[in-house]
Amino acid sequence: MTTRDIVLVALFAAIMVVLGLLPPITLGFIPVSITAQSLGPMLAGCILGARRGAAAMLLVLLLVAIGLPVLSGGRGGLAVFVGPSAGYIFGWVVGAFVCGLIAQRLVKEDQSELSQFLSFLLASVVGGIGIVYLFGMPWLAYMSGKAFFETAAASLVFLPGDLIKAFVAMLAARAVLAGYPLLPQRA
Template sequence: MERNLSHIALFAALIAVLGFVPQIMLPFGVPITAQSLGIMLCGTVLGAKRGALAVLLFLLLVAIGLPLLSGGRGGLGVFASPTAGFLIGFPVAAFVAGLVTEKAPMAVGWAAGLGSFLGGVITLYAFGIPGLALMLDKSLPEAALMITAFLPGDMIKVALAGLVTHSLARMRPGALLSRN
């Protein structure tokens, strides 16, 4: 139990740190950061349940006002901003990434890459696009077109999540909770 809580807190901190790297704000108010890599790693390393809990802890800290999002943003107002859909989708994305990594009958690196893609890209966009459309008063196709700027970076994050998870599985198999 204590080990699970430590991992959940550690990965919530990882998400926070990755929110400040590289911190590029797009004109429509959604930043490009490495934060979604943290969401992917929560799932691929911790597994579905613990990964989602780590993200929920992070979101709780953001909601109470800690400036953990890019640009030092925090507080309840971020849940009424163009990023709201992405934030709401974060725990679901981590859960999906973890579930795929846990269940996929393939090598852990490939399973983590697939989980990261399905969770950290497909699931996250499924929440982010409608949220962006709603907050910016755009149609769904217009909002989807706006987020194409994220695709190249997200694909790099998918590959990184697969590689990091694979490396962790090789170096410290007991630390990879998604497969234990």
């Protein structure tokens, strides 16, 4: 990694921390809150690419592990990694990687704006929602002692907000690509 890559990884880790400053919305029927931080893997993957996006999420996990209160609601420390939201948190790393991988493969500078928008949206939905849910829901089902399908049905409450976040990530990634393209400079 170059110095520029390290700075970009740190910048997106800082963006995740800032997203964590927004208070979580707790729900009574599921032990995982709605947070703005699920936007972070989508942004990091679509803007930075697979490796740098995943590295930014790993940096956030490192900050959590050393006890800094960087997660939504001021949470931090090793206990977070065994709580009900741990699957989603670990899913951020893989989700950012998959978002970046899809964006790197599909988004080209010479294609139409509509194609770029749709490619970024697909990357955000598959990586930022699908992969994160794939990690989060089984762990949540295990931790809550409920059946997987019951947990999956309860997790549908996150979907509308996450689709809005995917749309925001799409807009941001396209704007960065147009103004200061980071994605084509794969790292």
